[in-house]
Amino acid sequence: MAYIIDRRLNSRNKNAVNRQRFMRRYKSHIQKAVQEAIKQRSITDMERGEDVTIPASDVDEPTFSHGTGGRRSIVHPGNREYITGDRVPRPSGGGGGGGGGDASDSGEGDDDFIFQLTQDEFLDVMFENLELPNLIKRHLKGADSFKRVHAGFAHDGVPAKLNVVRSLRVAKARRIALTGGARHRISALEDDLVLAEGAGDEVTARRIKNELSELRRRIKRVPFLDSYDLRYNLHLKQPVPTSKAVMFCLMDVSGSMDQHIKEMAKRFFLLLYLFLKRNYERTEIVFIRHHTVAKEVDEQEFFYSRETGGTVVSSALKLMTDIIATRYSPNEWNIYGAQASDGDNWNDDSPLCVDVLKKGILPHVQYFSYVEITRREPQALWEEYQNLADSLPDRFAQRRIAEVADIYPVFRDLFQKKVAAA
Amino acid sequence: MSATRTIDRTLGTPISTGSEWTFELIRTYDQEIGRLAAEFRLDTYPNQIEVIRSDQMLDAYASIGMPLGYNHWSFGKHFVESQRSYQRGHMGLAYEIVINSNPCIAYLMEENTMTMQALVIAHACYGHNSFFKNNYLYRTWTDASSIIDYLVFAKQYISQCEERHGADAVEQVLDSCHALMNHGVDRYKRPDPVSPEEERRRQRERAEYIQRNLNDLWRTVPRAREVDEREHEQFPKDPQENLLYFIEKNAPLLEPWQREIVRIVRKIAQYFYPQRQTQVMNEGWATFWHYTLLNALYDERKVTDGFMMEFLSSHTGVLFQPNFDSPYYRGINPYALGYAMYTDLRRICEKPTAEDREWFRDFAGAPWLEVLDHAMRNFKDESFILQFLSPKVMRDLRLFGVVDDDEEAELQIAAIHDAQGYRRVRELLASQYNLSDREPNIQIVAADIRGDRSLTLRHTQHQRRTLNGGTDEVLKHLHRLWGFPVHLESVANDVVVSTTTCPA
Numbered sequence: 001m002a003y004i005i006d007r008r009l010n011s012r013n014k015n016a017v018n019r020q021r022f023m024r025r026y027k028s029h030i031q032k033a034v035q036e037a038i039k040q041r042s043i044t045d046m047e048r049g050e051d052v053t054i055p056a057s058d059v060d061e062p063t064f065s066h067g068t069g070g071r072r073s074i075v076h077p078g079n080r081e082y083i084t085g086d087r088v089p090r091p092s093g094g095g096g097g098g099g100g101g102d103a104s105d106s107g108e109g110d111d112d113f114i115f116q117l118t119q120d121e122f123l124d125v126m127f128e129n130l131e132l133p134n135l136i137k138r139h140l141k142g143a144d145s146f147k148r149v150h151a152g153f154a155h156d157g158v159p160a161k162l163n164v165v166r167s168l169r170v171a172k173a174r175r176i177a178l179t180g181g182a183r184h185r186i187s188a189l190e191d192d193l194v195l196a197e198g199a200g201d202e203v204t205a206r207r208i209k210n211e212l213s214e215l216r217r218r219i220k221r222v223p224f225l226d227s228y229d230l231r232y233n234l235h236l237k238q239p240v241p242t243s244k245a246v247m248f249c250l251m252d253v254s255g256s257m258d259q260h261i262k263e264m265a266k267r268f269f270l271l272l273y274l275f276l277k278r279n280y281e282r283t284e285i286v287f288i289r290h291h292t293v294a295k296e297v298d299e300q301e302f303f304y305s306r307e308t309g310g311t312v313v314s315s316a317l318k319l320m321t322d323i324i325a326t327r328y329s330p331n332e333w334n335i336y337g338a339q340a341s342d343g344d345n346w347n348d349d350s351p352l353c354v355d356v357l358k359k360g361i362l363p364h365v366q367y368f369s370y371v372e373i374t375r376r377e378p379q380a381l382w383e384e385y386q387n388l389a390d391s392l393p394d395r396f397a398q399r400r401i402a403e404v405a406d407i408y409p410v411f412r413d414l415f416q417k418k419v420a421a422a
Numbered sequence: 423m424s425a426t427r428t429i430d431r432t433l434g435t436p437i438s439t440g441s442e443w444t445f446e447l448i449r450t451y452d453q454e455i456g457r458l459a460a461e462f463r464l465d466t467y468p469n470q471i472e473v474i475r476s477d478q479m480l481d482a483y484a485s486i487g488m489p490l491g492y493n494h495w496s497f498g499k500h501f502v503e504s505q506r507s508y509q510r511g512h513m514g515l516a517y518e519i520v521i522n523s524n525p526c527i528a529y530l531m532e533e534n535t536m537t538m539q540a541l542v543i544a545h546a547c548y549g550h551n552s553f554f555k556n557n558y559l560y561r562t563w564t565d566a567s568s569i570i571d572y573l574v575f576a577k578q579y580i581s582q583c584e585e586r587h588g589a590d591a592v593e594q595v596l597d598s599c600h601a602l603m604n605h606g607v608d609r610y611k612r613p614d615p616v617s618p619e620e621e622r623r624r625q626r627e628r629a630e631y632i633q634r635n636l637n638d639l640w641r642t643v644p645r646a647r648e649v650d651e652r653e654h655e656q657f658p659k660d661p662q663e664n665l666l667y668f669i670e671k672n673a674p675l676l677e678p679w680q681r682e683i684v685r686i687v688r689k690i691a692q693y694f695y696p697q698r699q700t701q702v703m704n705e706g707w708a709t710f711w712h713y714t715l716l717n718a719l720y721d722e723r724k725v726t727d728g729f730m731m732e733f734l735s736s737h738t739g740v741l742f743q744p745n746f747d748s749p750y751y752r753g754i755n756p757y758a759l760g761y762a763m764y765t766d767l768r769r770i771c772e773k774p775t776a777e778d779r780e781w782f783r784d785f786a787g788a789p790w791l792e793v794l795d796h797a798m799r800n801f802k803d804e805s806f807i808l809q810f811l812s813p814k815v816m817r818d819l820r821l822f823g824v825v826d827d828d829e830e831a832e833l834q835i836a837a838i839h840d841a842q843g844y845r846r847v848r849e850l851l852a853s854q855y856n857l858s859d860r861e862p863n864i865q866i867v868a869a870d871i872r873g874d875r876s877l878t879l880r881h882t883q884h885q886r887r888t889l890n891g892g893t894d895e896v897l898k899h900l901h902r903l904w905g906f907p908v909h910l911e912s913v914a915n916d917v918v919v920s921t922t923t924c925p926a
Contacts, residue, residue, distance in 0.1 A: 002452045002469035002547065003525065004445060007478065008532055014481040015501040021593070022498030061496055062601050062892030062899070064862050070887030071827040075851040077754060078745025079822040079838055086835040090826070115502040 029054045034125045038408045050122050054113045127275050130415040134366035135243050135334050146237040157232025166231035179219045186215050245334040246284040248320050252341035254291040254311035261373050265340040271411050290316035313345045314352045321360035330364035337368040343379025350384040369414045370398040436726045441535040451540045458718045459548040466551040468525040475532050480505050482519050490573050492580040494596050520546035522554040524566040537732040544715040549708025556799050559696035576686045583679050595680050598899035599687035606666030606688040607695045629678040661865035668866050675905035699802040699857055706760015707798055762815045803855035811848045823850040876907040883914040897924035
C-alpha cells in the first residue's frame with residue numbers, strides 16, 4: 001500500500017539560499033556583467049534582468065579525474081562499415097563525429113556558464129552600497145509610516161489575537177472569586193457533618209447534606225470560561241519619524257548639448273531616478289530643465305522633450321531656490337541637487353551660478369552634485385565650481401563624464417556609501 | 423505468472439480513459455500495478471508517492487536527488503543551470519525522481535498525464551524500488567531506512583556550524599570535501615548500519631573525545647625508548663584509498679566540527695556510490711519492468727489503446743540511442759543498453775537459440791523470472807555486462823570498440839560485433855563501466871609524521887593516462903584540510919614520472 005502525498009503546496013524556492021550563496025560567490029562576475037549591461041542598454045531599458053556569463057573554468061568544481069592522453073578504449077554503438085583492425089583518423093575535437101574520441105565528454109564542457117539575474121537582483125547589484133549622503137533630518141510626519149507596538153490587552157479583538165494565557169488566567173480568577181464563599185461554607189459544613197454524624201443527629205446531618213449538594217451545584221454552575229474572560233492582544237500604531245527628502249534634477253538642454261551629450265545626461269538622471277524610486281520610497285523628485293530659461297517639468301517631459309535654446313545655467317539654480325522657498329522648507333526636508341551640463345555657459349553667468357549656489361542653495365541642501373559631460377577641457381562652470389568643491393567637500397562634489405562608460409562609475413562614486421568616520 | 427498467464431480478452435474495463443489524473447486514479451493504478459508486480463515476485467519497500475510541481479522538480483534536481491540537503495553554493499549552481507536550460511526548452515524534466523529510502527520516495531510531476539503517472543509508478547515505485555531493495559551493492563553500502571534521518575542530521579549539523587563558525591568557514595570545508603568526494607568512499611570494507619540516534623550520540627562522543635585527547639599520532643614529546651623503532655615505521659601502514667576517511671581520522675589541524683563535516687560528505691558519497699556503479703542495471707531494470715507491467719495491464723484490458731500509444735511513444739523516446747556519428751550522440755544510453763540486455767535475457771530463457779545455448783549454457787531455457795532476479799541482485803554494471811551481454815544485443819546495437827592511443831596517429835578499431843569480436847567488445851564495454859578504471863587510482867601512501875608532516879599521495883597510472891588540469895586545485899583543497907604540504911606522485915610502471923606539490 002503506497003502513501004500518496006500532495007506536495008504541490010509545499011514551499012517553492014527550496015533553493016533560494018543555495019542560489020544566493022552562488023551569487024555571493026560570484027559577486028565580482030555579476031557586478032562586472034551589470035556594469036557592462038548598463039553601458040550597453042538604452043536609457044529606457046534599465047528595469048529588466050540580465051544574463052550573467054561566468055567562464056566555465058571559474059565555476060568548475062575540481063575533482064581528480066583523467067586528463068587526455070594515454071591509451072583508452074571506448075565502445076560505441078551504430079557501426080556501419082568498420083571491421084576489426086581498421087584505422088580511422090582522429091576526429092578533430094568535440095562533436096560526435098567520425099569514430100569516437102570522447103564525444104560524451106566534450107559535448108558540453110567548454111561552454112561558459114550563463115545564468116539570468118532577475119530584475120530585482122539586477123537593480124540590487126546596480127545600487128548596492130549607494131546612499132543619499134547626510135540624510136539626517138527626521139520628522140514626525142502625518143500618516144504614512146507607523147510601527148505597531150504592544151499596548152497591553154483589550155476586551156475586544158479578533159480571534160487571531162486572542163491571548164490564551166491571559167484569558168485563562170482571568171477565567172481562573174473569576175472562578176475563584178465567584179466560588180470562594182461557597183467553598184468556605186462547604187469546608188465548614190463538612191466539619192459540621194462529621195460532628196453531626198458522630199453525635200448521631202440525623203436531622204442536622206440531612207440538612208447539612210442538602211445544603212452541601214446545593215452549594216456544590218452552585219459551584220458547578222460557574223462557567224469555566226466566560227466571554228467576559230476573553231483577553232486580546234492590543235496593538236497600536238505609532239507614527240515613526242521619517243526622513244523626507246527631495247531631489248532636484250537640473251539638466252541643461254541648451255543648443256551646445258548635442259544629441260550624444262543629452263543622451264548621456266539623461267542616462268545619468270535615469271540612474272538617479274531608478275535609484276531613488278527603488279531605495280527611497282518617500283523621496284520626491286523635482287525635474288528642472290533649462291536653456292536660457294528654466295522650467296519645472298514632469299518626468300515625461302524631462303526625459304523626452306526636445307525643446308532647446310541658449311544657455312543660462314543660473315536660471316535653473318534660481319528656480320531651484322524659488323521652489324525650495326515655496327515648497328520644501330529646509331527645516332523639514334533633506335534637500336539634494338544633481339546638475340548635469342556640458343559646462344558651456346554664458347560668460348558672465350558662471351560667477352552668478354556660484355553665487356546662487358553658495359548663498360541660496362548650499363546652506364540648505366544636504367548634498368549637491370554636478371556632472372560635466374564633455375570631452376573637452378573643463379569649461380567655465382567647472383573652474384568656478386572647483387572652489388566650492390574644495391571648501392565644502394561633503395556638501396558639494398563635481399565629476400566629469402566623457403564616455404557613456406563613465407556614467408555608472410561616476411554615479412557610484414557620487415553616491416558611494418561613506419563609512420562613518422571613527 | 424510468466425508465460426503460462428492466461429489472457430482473457432473479455433476481462434476488465436479500463437481504469438481510466440482520459441489523460442487527466444486524480445489522486446483516486448493514481449491510487450487505483452498503484453494498486454493494480456502493485457498487484458501485478460507482486461505476481462512477478464518483485465520485492466519492494468513500501469512506496470511513498472509525492473506529487474510535486476515542476477519548479478519543485480527543479481529543486482529536487484539541484485540537490486542531486488537528495489530530498490533534503492545542506493546549503494552550498496554548488497547546489498545553487500546546479501539549480502541555476504537546470505532552471506535555465508529548462509526555461510529555454512533545452513531540457514525536458516525527468517518524469518520522475520526516486521530516492522533510495524525506506525519507504526521509497528518517488529516524485530510525480532503535476533504536469534504529467536495519467537499515462538505518464540502510471541508509467542512513472544511502474545518505473546520508479548516498482549522497478550527502481552525493487553532494485554534498491556535487492557541489489558547487493560545497495561544492501562551492502564546503503565541503509566535505506568536511515569538515510570532520510572541522516573540527511574536531516576547533516577543539514578541541521580551544518581547549519582549549526584554555520585551559525586557558530588560562519589558560513590564562509592563552513593563553505594571552505596565543504597568545497598574541499600566535495601573536491602575529494604569521489605575519493606571518499608570505501609570500496610571494499612562494509613560499514614555497519616547505525617541508527618540516527620546512535621549517529622548523533624556517536625558524533626557527540628567523537629567530538630568530546632577528540633577535544634579531550636591529544637591525537638597520539640602527533641604527540642610531540644618523544645617517549646624515550648620507543649622512538650627508534652617507531653622512526654622506521656611507515657604511516658599509514660597500508661596505502662589508503664579513502665582520502666576523506668584518512669583526513670577525518672588523521673588530519674592534525676582540523677577542529678572537531680570540521681572533522682564531522684568531512685564525515686558527513688564522506689557518508690553521502692558512500693550513499694551515492696552504488697548508484698554510480700549501477701546506472702545501466704538500475705535504469706534498464708526499471709525500464710524493463712515498466713514495459714512489462716504496463717503491457718500486463720493492457721493484456722487485462724485495464725488500460726486503453728490510447729494509453730498504450732502514449733506510453734509506447736515515451737518508452738521509445740527513453741530508449742533512443744543515437745549512433746556514434748549522430749550529432750545527438752552523447753555516449754551509450756544506459757536505459758537503452760540495460761533494457762536491451764534484460765529483454766534479451768528473458769528471450770534467452772524463453773526462446774533460446776543455438777548461439778544462446780553455447781554462450782549461456784547455465785541458464786538458456788531456465789525460468790526467466792529467476793534468471794533476471796539473480797542478474798539484478800548480484801552484479802554491478804561492470805560484472806553484469808561481462809556476464810550477460812549477449813552477441814545478439816551487440817549485433818542489435820552494432821557495438822564496436824575503438825582504441826585511442828596518443829602515441830599513434832590514428833584510432834584503431836579494436837573489435838566489432840562479429841564472432842571474433844564479441845568477447846573483446848564485451849570486455850571493453852565492461853571495463854568502461856568499471857569505476858576504478860574510470861576514476862584515477864589515487865592513494866595516500868605516506869604521512870611524514872616525524873618530519874615535516876607532509877602527506878604523500880600516489881597516482882598509479884592506468885594505460886599511461888594522466889590526471890586532468892583540475893588536479894592542482896584539488897591538491898589545494900587537500901592541503902587546506904591536511905594543513906601541511908601535500909605531494910602527489912604519478913607512477914607509471916613502478917617509476918615516479920612526475921611529482922606535484924602543494925603549496926608549490
